[in-house]
Amino acid sequence: MDLGLKGRVCAVTGASGGIGLEVTRQLCDEGARVLMISRDPEQLAAMAEVVRAEGGTVEVVVLDVTDDFAGDQVVAAAKQGFGQLDVLINNAGAARWRDLEDASEADYRFQFELSVMAPLNLMRAAIPDMARRGWGRVVNVSSTAGKRPSSQMPDYSVGKAAQLALSRQFADRYAGDGVLVNAVCPGPTASDLWMAPGGLLDQSRDEAGGESRDEALAAVGSKRPIGRLASPEEIASAIVFLSSERASYVSGAAWGVDGGTVPVII
Numbered sequence: 001m002d003l004g005l006k007g008r009v010c011a012v013t014g015a016s017g018g019i020g021l022e023v024t025r026q027l028c029d030e031g032a033r034v035l036m037i038s039r040d041p042e043q044l045a046a047m048a049e050v051v052r053a054e055g056g057t058v059e060v061v062v063l064d065v066t067d068d069f070a071g072d073q074v075v076a077a078a079k080q081g082f083g084q085l086d087v088l089i090n091n092a093g094a095a096r097w098r099d100l101e102d103a104s105e106a107d108y109r110f111q112f113e114l115s116v117m118a119p120l121n122l123m124r125a126a127i128p129d130m131a132r133r134g135w136g137r138v139v140n141v142s143s144t145a146g147k148r149p150s151s152q153m154p155d156y157s158v159g160k161a162a163q164l165a166l167s168r169q170f171a172d173r174y175a176g177d178g179v180l181v182n183a184v185c186p187g188p189t190a191s192d193l194w195m196a197p198g199g200l201l202d203q204s205r206d207e208a209g210g211e212s213r214d215e216a217l218a219a220v221g222s223k224r225p226i227g228r229l230a231s232p233e234e235i236a237s238a239i240v241f242l243s244s245e246r247a248s249y250v251s252g253a254a255w256g257v258d259g260g261t262v263p264v265i266i
């Protein structure tokens with residue numbers, strides 16, 4: 001299937017690893033040009049080189065998406081590098097395992113900045129031009145925890161639920177202008193967020209006490225009907241489809257890409 005992404009200009013936050021890097025690769029495979037965004041300059045430059053070596057056309061922007069002027073910077077960089085911005089993927093995110101009693105106000109504020117204020121800022125900067133041209137796509141990367149709060153990630157769950165509400169607001173406002181805004185809700189995915197030393201897998205092991213990494217991984221997988229974690233590529237495929245011409249009648253959705261984790265039919 002031709003996704004109709006050839007020549008489109010896409011901005012991907014959190015593009016230096018995990019889901020965002022795979023989104024970048026798949027967009028480039030479709031002939032799109034990508035602005036890769038994250039904070040660590042060396043890691044971002046290294047991953048941009050990997051994508052270029054695979055034939056992709058990418059530029060990088062080093063920034064923290066929670067900075068006040070992040071949206072303006074992203075739009076300016078897209079215009080400078082590629083002329084305009086057609087697709088925005090709000091993917092940058094972070095999570096820590098903690099009990100409800102241990103989540104501080106600062107933890108909730110951190111998640112609100114990252115999952116709500118940053119996507120809000122980027123959408124406000126990017127969408128008006130898309131609307132004027134009559135074509136645009138935005139995908140907000142939320143989580144199963146945004147649909148069914150995770151008892152182990154209270155602050156993250158609240159931020160991701162609010163992100164879904166934000167996404168729907170923009171979807172309703174801009175669908176008539178040709179700008180389709182959607183969200184995806186991934187289940188646990190074998191990116192650095194889970195798999196890096198000290199990541200969610202190790203944090204869950206600390207909780208269970210004495211499990212091996214393999215045992216902990218099997219335990220996380222067994223809680224899903226599909227029986228395992230997702231790969232970043234599997235989540236990226238849904239995001240890239242929603243970014244594409246082919247998703248031309250999808251607006252305001254919050255697609256579960258979770259191996260059946262959230263047990264509802266809407």
Ligand SMILES: NC(=O)c1ccc[n+]([C@@H]2O[C@H](COP(=O)([O-])OP(=O)(O)OC[C@H]3O[C@@H](n4cnc5c(N)ncnc54)[C@H](OP(=O)(O)O)[C@@H]3O)[C@@H](O)[C@H]2O)c1
Pocket residue numbers: 013014015016017018019020037038039040043063064065066091092093094095114141142143144185186187188189190191192193194
């Ligand atoms: N993995 C999962 O199980 C899972 C499940 C559901 C939802 N999600 C969501 O999927 C998205 C991607 O997660 P992932 O698993 O791919 O995570 P990851 O492997 O930890 O990658 C996170 C990416 O975001 C960047 N980033 C983090 N904070 C940032 C900030 N303030 N400004 C700019 N860039 C920032 C990181 O680079 P720097 O640190 O260099 O900035 C990195 O490129 C997140 O929104 C996450 O909540 C993940």
